[in-house]
Structures are given as C-alpha cells and as structure tokens.
Amino acid sequence: MSFPIDPTAEHKGAALAALRQPIIDWVHKAAEEMFHECPKAESRDRQPYGYNGTREIEIGGLHLILVRSMHSTRSTKYDGFFDIARRADDNLEPAREARIKTALTKKLPKLLTCGGEGDVTVLVLEYSDIALTHHVLIAEALENLIAQGVAMPDQVFIADTTLPRPWDFYQPITDGALTIEMEHIEIEPPEEIGY
Structure with a gap:
C-alpha cells in the first residue's frame, strides 16, 4: 500500500x-x-x-x-x-521547498541572532535519499527562498549521506553569496556519530 x-x-x-x-x-x-x-x-x-x-x-x-x-x-x-x-507526486518542488523552509525555520533564528552579534554562522543541511533529491535541487530551493526574502547564514553546506562513506559536501552559500555551480568535498565521517 x-x-x-x-x-x-x-x-x-x-x-x-x-x-x-x-x-x-x-x-x-x-x-x-x-x-x-x-x-x-x-x-x-x-x-x-x-x-x-x-x-x-x-x-x-x-x-x-x-x-x-x-x-x-x-x-x-x-x-x-x-x-x-x-x-511522491509528480511535482516535488513545492514539497521540497516546504521541507527546507521547515528546517530553516527551526535553525535560522538562533543562527541569525549569533550572526547579528558578529559571529560567522554555518548551517549544514543533510539529505540521505537520492531518489527524491540531490544538492542542485536543494540549492535551487534555497535560491527560491532567498528570492522570497528568507535570510540565510554566512555559510551553508549540503551533506550527501546517501552512501555510508565518504560523504559529499557541497557549499551553495559562501560568505552570504549563493551559487548553484558547486564542487564537492569528500569528508570521511567518524565511525560513530552521537546525537
């Protein structure tokens, strides 16, 4: 079902x-x-x-x-x-954008408060389902949210954790500037991650 x-x-x-x-x-x-x-x-x-x-x-x-x-x-x-x-229905974009907006709503207030106090703010968005998304689609959703006036941290990383290791990191926002064309950085995650 x-x-x-x-x-x-x-x-x-x-x-x-x-x-x-x-x-x-x-x-x-x-x-x-x-x-x-x-x-x-x-x-x-x-x-x-x-x-x-x-x-x-x-x-x-x-x-x-x-x-x-x-x-x-x-x-x-x-x-x-x-x-x-x-x-998933045919058009995933509104759902993807809403999901990212929800993640930002939870994280941004604290980050932006710290940014207002002069701290460099960093946000990592993780995805582990390659069937439904990838880093370019997330970056495009961020671009749409920025166009709607949503403030962003100084640095944003997208972590692709679809494979156990290494993880691929992409950086769509660097020093407040957004780019869709991103090189990936391979990062070896620790053996065990505590939450």
Whole structure:
C-alpha cells in the first residue's frame, strides 16, 4: 500500500488517529477482493503476465493505493507480505521547498541572532535519499527562498549521506553569496556519530 509522502500534513493527533480504522477496514476489504480475483499464481500458459490487482481510494483526503502482484516465475518467499510505502507526486518542488523552509525555520533564528552579534554562522543541511533529491535541487530551493526574502547564514553546506562513506559536501552559500555551480568535498565521517 502506498500513501502520499507527507500524510500528516493535513491531519494531526486525534484527526489522524481517527483515519486508522477506516484505512484498516478498506485494506482488508480490498485485499480480500483481489485475493478472490486470483487465489493462487497461475501458470505462465494460463496467465502470461501474472496478476496485478490495484485498488484506490481517498479516505480523509489521503489518496491510498493498494497493489497485489503475482507471477508464476516469482518466488513465494514474500507471499502474504504487506508493505507500506510513501509515494511522491509528480511535482516535488513545492514539497521540497516546504521541507527546507521547515528546517530553516527551526535553525535560522538562533543562527541569525549569533550572526547579528558578529559571529560567522554555518548551517549544514543533510539529505540521505537520492531518489527524491540531490544538492542542485536543494540549492535551487534555497535560491527560491532567498528570492522570497528568507535570510540565510554566512555559510551553508549540503551533506550527501546517501552512501555510508565518504560523504559529499557541497557549499551553495559562501560568505552570504549563493551559487548553484558547486564542487564537492569528500569528508570521511567518524565511525560513530552521537546525537
């Protein structure tokens, strides 16, 4: 089953909890329907493309998609396995910009206060999901936020931690000036990072 990448954007606390049972009930009903459509994987002669059942619904403003896929050549190891995934819509830019703006809202007040007192301010933005973003897209989102009047620290680094090591660092903002054309710096992270 997949659901929108940010399912809690419109629902919080009790409102979100109230959606759980209707979602569970729908999954049970839709899964049973798809099971009856194809109780077992048929031979390739009978169903050359296997079975791919899909059900979609909107519950409380959440667009949910449930998929059941079977094929005669596929291992039965995961038969009955239920997986939940977040789904990104076609246009990720507003979501990416909103996520970066949220990160900045949490970090910038303290940094900008220090900057106002004469300190050099440094912000590191980390991403670990190459499927949804990369350093240029983050830099472009920063550029859009700057155009909207959002103040930035003196130095901003983007840390690509998609691989265990080494990490790639990019610097879109150097001494207050933004650039999209960035060289990467490889940094070997410590063996263990304490938070």
